[in-house]
Amino acid sequence: MTISTREGGLRPTVLLVSVGIAYGGAETYYVKLAAILREKYMLRAVVCNDCLASELDAIGVEVVNVSREASGYRRYTSTARAIWRMRRDGKVQVAHLNGQPEAYLAPLLRLMGYRVAITRHTPFTDQFFREGSKIPAFLKRWIATFCLFVSQRVVCVSQLLKKQLSSTVPCEKLAVIPTWVGERFLTVRVAPEPSKVFRLLFVGRVVTNKGILDMVEAIKSLPDVQLDVVGVGDQLDEAKKTTAGLNVNFRGFQEDCVPFYGACDLLVFPAHEGFEGLPQVPLEAMAMGVPCLASNISSVREIAGKDGSALMLFEVGDTVDLARQILRLREYPTLREELGRAGARRVAENFTEAAVRARYLSFFDDVFRGGVPR
Numbered sequence: 288m289t290i291s292t293r294e295g296g297l298r299p300t301v302l303l304v305s306v307g308i309a310y311g312g313a314e315t316y317y318v319k320l321a322a323i324l325r326e327k328y329m330l331r332a333v334v335c336n337d338c339l340a341s342e343l344d345a346i347g348v349e350v351v352n353v354s355r356e357a358s359g360y361r362r363y364t365s366t367a368r369a370i371w372r373m374r375r376d377g378k379v380q381v382a383h384l385n386g387q388p389e390a391y392l393a394p395l396l397r398l399m400g401y402r403v404a405i406t407r408h409t410p411f412t413d414q415f416f417r418e419g420s421k422i423p424a425f426l427k428r429w430i431a432t433f434c435l436f437v438s439q440r441v442v443c444v445s446q447l448l449k450k451q452l453s454s455t456v457p458c459e460k461l462a463v464i465p466t467w468v469g470e471r472f473l474t475v476r477v478a479p480e481p482s483k484v485f486r487l488l489f490v491g492r493v494v495t496n497k498g499i500l501d502m503v504e505a506i507k508s509l510p511d512v513q514l515d516v517v518g519v520g521d522q523l524d525e526a527k528k529t530t531a532g533l534n535v536n537f538r539g540f541q542e543d544c545v546p547f548y549g550a551c552d553l554l555v556f557p558a559h560e561g562f563e564g565l566p567q568v569p570l571e572a573m574a575m576g577v578p579c580l581a582s583n584i585s586s587v588r589e590i591a592g593k594d595g596s597a598l599m600l601f602e603v604g605d606t607v608d609l610a611r612q613i614l615r616l617r618e619y620p621t622l623r624e625e626l627g628r629a630g631a632r633r634v635a636e637n638f639t640e641a642a643v644r645a646r647y648l649s650f651f652d653d654v655f656r657g658g659v660p661r
Contacts, residue, residue, distance in 0.1 A: 303332040411451035414561030445565040475576035488551035493520035498557025505609040556581040573630030578623040597633035
């Protein structure tokens with residue numbers, strides 16, 4: 288266990304808890320959230336990831352890093368011990384749990400005397416609960432519901448999640464505050480020079496529910512296309528086998544996706560329904576003015592807005608429709624330019640730190656008062 292410290296003060300203190308051992312979207316969210324909360328609160332954190340610990344430390348958060356003890360169930364026991372020690376010094380009253388894995392700690396933290404807030408990033412669907420688990424979906428759903436119920440407040444990153452949770456969690460506990468893009472994505476790119484090869488980009492975990500196999504199937508019928516795949520996952524070997532003879536480059540995990548967004552002609556986000564709370568990848572690309580083509584799942588339609596002009600949609604799982612829309616966007620560069628401009632406007636107006644800062648500070652004020660919203 289390693290500990291880094293910063294000078295304290297008399298401001299209220301929020302404890303940030305993350306048990307993720309990989310660095311992904313939820314961890315990126317925590318760094319952005321900490322940057323907002325430090326304006327008003329002292330921050331402490333217990334994390335299981337070296338990269339996250341380093342980034343939080345760099346912005347002045349006191350961090351307990353249990354990554355060396357974070358194998359299997361030990362990441363929960365080590366995290367719980369660290370939280371208990373913090374509780375004994377009396378400095379922390381509110382704990383924030385960053386997602387479903389962390390939410391399982393909510394009953395224990397309530398017994399310790401903490402007020403608990405949770406951010407729900409992922410859908411409340413049987414598809415999600417069944418993914419990669421031997422535990423029956425109904426049992427995971429019951430446990431997750433109980434953990435949300437015992438918390439004071441819950442952030443839903445989309446209206447979709449609030450709708451899903453409101454049937455089992457009291458509505459007064461739920462607040463919708465969308466995820467947002469970091470500053471480095473808010474400079475609109477200069478589009479790459481036209482090329483004979485149409486450059487497609489996929490960013491995300493290489494797993495079935497992200498639609499990577501749909502993507503590969505769609506481009507088999509398309510001439511002169513190049514696909515860059517940024518990410519790793521359980522279906523990586525299968526995806527590589529199915530791309531034999533195609534112009535596909537597997538780039539692996541990348542900490543910085545900005546160069547890939549900047550170099551592509553079109554971002555394709557072919558995720559399936561039931562797994563996306565509010566996807567970050569299309570938001571990042573749209574912020575940079577990259578034209579986006581995405582499956583018409585509920586959370587993506589929420590990003591697109593009421594008029595649907597911020598990105599183009601195709602029928603989820605329909606590889607023929609996906610190929611057709613790629614060809615359409617290839618043939619009409621002015622349509623791509625319009626999509627890029629509309630997407631950048633949509634993000635600038637709704638999915639930036641400036642758009643969510645006041646809502647997060649008000650949310651945590653409510654939690655400190657006992658969880659009753661103003």
